[in-house]
Amino acid sequence: MSSLKLYDTLSRTVSEFIPLQPGKASIYLCGATVQAPPHIGHIRSGVNFDILRRWLIKSGFDTTFIRNVTDIDDKILHKAVHEKAPWWAVALKYERAFTDAYTALNVLPPTYEPRATGHITQMIELIASLIERGHAYAPGNGDVYLEVRKLDSYLTLSNQNIDDLLPAQDADETFKRDVRDFALWKAAKAGDPFWPTPWGNGRPGWHIECSAMAFAYLGAEFDIHGGGLDLIFPHHENEIAQSEAAGYGFAKRWLHNAWVTASGEKMSKSLGNSLQVTELLKSVRGIELRWYLGSAHYRSMLEFSPAALEESAVGFRRIENFLLRATKILGSQPEPLLSADFVAAMNEDLAVPQALAGISEQLRLGNSAITENDKVAIASAASHIRGALEVLGCDPFDPAFVGGAQDESLTEALDGVINLVLAQRTAARDRKDFAASDQIRDGLIALGISIEDTAQGPRWSISRSEGSN
RNA sequence: GGUGGAAUGGCCGAGAGGCGAGGCAAGGGACUGCAAAUCCCUCUACACGGGUUCAAAUCCCGUUUCCACCUCCA
Numbered sequence: 001m002s003s004l005k006l007y008d009t010l011s012r013t014v015s016e017f018i019p020l021q022p023g024k025a026s027i028y029l030c031g032a033t034v035q036a037p038p039h040i041g042h043i044r045s046g047v048n049f050d051i052l053r054r055w056l057i058k059s060g061f062d063t064t065f066i067r068n069v070t071d072i073d074d075k076i077l078h079k080a081v082h083e084k085a086p087w088w089a090v091a092l093k094y095e096r097a098f099t100d101a102y103t104a105l106n107v108l109p110p111t112y113e114p115r116a117t118g119h120i121t122q123m124i125e126l127i128a129s130l131i132e133r134g135h136a137y138a139p140g141n142g143d144v145y146l147e148v149r150k151l152d153s154y155l156t157l158s159n160q161n162i163d164d165l166l167p168a169q170d171a172d173e174t175f176k177r178d179v180r181d182f183a184l185w186k187a188a189k190a191g192d193p194f195w196p197t198p199w200g201n202g203r204p205g206w207h208i209e210c211s212a213m214a215f216a217y218l219g220a221e222f223d224i225h226g227g228g229l230d231l232i233f234p235h236h237e238n239e240i241a242q243s244e245a246a247g248y249g250f251a252k253r254w255l256h257n258a259w260v261t262a263s264g265e266k267m268s269k270s271l272g273n274s275l276q277v278t279e280l281l282k283s284v285r286g287i288e289l290r291w292y293l294g295s296a297h298y299r300s301m302l303e304f305s306p307a308a309l310e311e312s313a314v315g316f317r318r319i320e321n322f323l324l325r326a327t328k329i330l331g332s333q334p335e336p337l338l339s340a341d342f343v344a345a346m347n348e349d350l351a352v353p354q355a356l357a358g359i360s361e362q363l364r365l366g367n368s369a370i371t372e373n374d375k376v377a378i379a380s381a382a383s384h385i386r387g388a389l390e391v392l393g394c395d396p397f398d399p400a401f402v403g404g405a406q407d408e409s410l411t412e413a414l415d416g417v418i419n420l421v422l423a424q425r426t427a428a429r430d431r432k433d434f435a436a437s438d439q440i441r442d443g444l445i446a447l448g449i450s451i452e453d454t455a456q457g458p459r460w461s462i463s464r465s466e467g468s469n
Numbered sequence: 470g471g472u473g474g475a476a477u478g479g480c481c482g483a484g485a486g487g488c489g490a491g492g493c494a495a496g497g498g499a500c501u502g503c504a505a506a507u508c509c510c511u512c513u514a515c516a517c518g519g520g521u522u523c524a525a526a527u528c529c530c531g532u533u534u535c536c537a538c539c540u541c542c543a
Binding site: 354 | 482494507541
């Protein structure tokens with residue numbers, strides 16, 4: 001069996017994943033700043049890293065996965081003023097929106113999901129240590145800054161030279177020793193939430209929380225740090241700066257997911273609500289949206305369009321349809337298995353698109369096997385497809401996707417009614433009364449129920465209405 | 470100005486020196502009372518200009534276009 005290779009943003013190469021502790025994997029993923037509802041770009045990151053996590057687990061690694069919630073920052077405070085609500089109510093509202101979106105797309109809950117505001121103590125301890133070690137300073141205005149020029153490794157992740165950076169528009173040199181120094185702690189402004197510290201009342205800077213929480217849950221060093229491409233600078237550079245200045249080994253490998261783009265450009269607020277997860281879930285199911293977001297390689301841009309999403313969803317339904325038919329023929333759900341091709345593809349830096357080609361091949365074989373009623377071949381194809389879908393988090397038999405709220409007796413009753421109608425249609429066909437049989441079929445289609453005449457008799461399924469409702 | 474990324478057939482999308490991934494669409498065929506579903510066949514590409522090589526989509530040099538980051542960002 002091949003071994004897992006992963007990209008590393010720092011070295012810009014793909015290399016074998018060798019964990020710090022054999023058999024274990026530790027991941028820290030920068031989660032959401034909960035100041036707005038999630039759009040699919042946010043959730044793509046969740047899906048991409050969920051696939052990584054599932055693959056690590058499947059590969060036998062005892063995996064600890066941390067994804068934080070940033071529930072205090074400038075934007076949340078601004079939003080609170082705008083929404084005329086307490087900042088913590090705003091943060092919780094959007095945190096729940098993210099949780100709902102993750103759940104809808106079957107993104108596994110992290111091992112631990114720390115909130116920034118729950119780790120102020122750890123941040124203060126870290127800042128105190130940075131001051132003590134001579135890497136940070138409190139100039140007396142209530143802020144605490146990190147002195148970046150003292151660090152040799154600063155900007156190595158983004159491969160930049162500190163003097164080439166464009167000066168910040170709002171740079172304030174009154175208290176900073178260097179314009180590039182960034183705030184670990186910010187003095188409280190009137191009306192802001194604050195926590196008491198030796199340097200005065202204030203709140204954390206944007207970057208310190210991740211360093212503090214990664215240390216709290218994963219220790220001084222861990223295997224993988226993940227996030228979106230745009231976090232490389234400044235967020236991840238600053239995390240590295242803080243953590244290394246504190247003497248931590250920090251992340252051994254960096255993985256960054258690319259964006260979902262629209263019209264070739266990165267998503268932005270100007271696109272409005274159309275790409276919010278809740279909006280898109282009106283036209284496709286969660287499993288279909290996940291299939292779409294997971295289908296591109298995590299380091300490739302994914303160009304969103306409603307047509308592309310719909311095409312992807314149709315493709316998924318084709319696979320799902322095969323699994324349902326196979327299950328009926330076999331009399332039980334296929335046992336998930338992994339094909340060598342799939343394993344090889346996933347081990348090559350999570351080459352999902354290649355893995356998908358293998359699924360297409362299995363699907364073709366499986367459908368042919370149904371035509372030939374070759375149960376051994378049907379079972380093989382179904383098992384390998386299900387095994388792959390399971391790793392991708394798109395197993396149609398996963399309880400996460402089987403709407404638990406559905407009433408079993410209602411489903412049975414519906415099945416009975418439709419079968420009764422189909423029996424009428426079969427009778428009409430037998431007496432060659434095609435006008436009557438077509439009338440029944442058209443009637444069912446109008447109700448959103450599609451009919452397939454298979455070798456095993458007619459089969460019905462609910463076809464989703466397309467596009468906007 | 471600095472730092473990255475990208476350009477592949479009608480469309481989407483992998484690959485990274487030689488055997489042309491895969492999907493969608495389209496056309497043809499099989500099956501069907503007609504459909505649907507399914508299967509088979511067809512269509513065959515690597516932005517541009519040079520170079521290296523027996524062999525380049527892949528390596529090198531140059532050019533063009535696009536995207537992103539440079540202290541809010543998934």
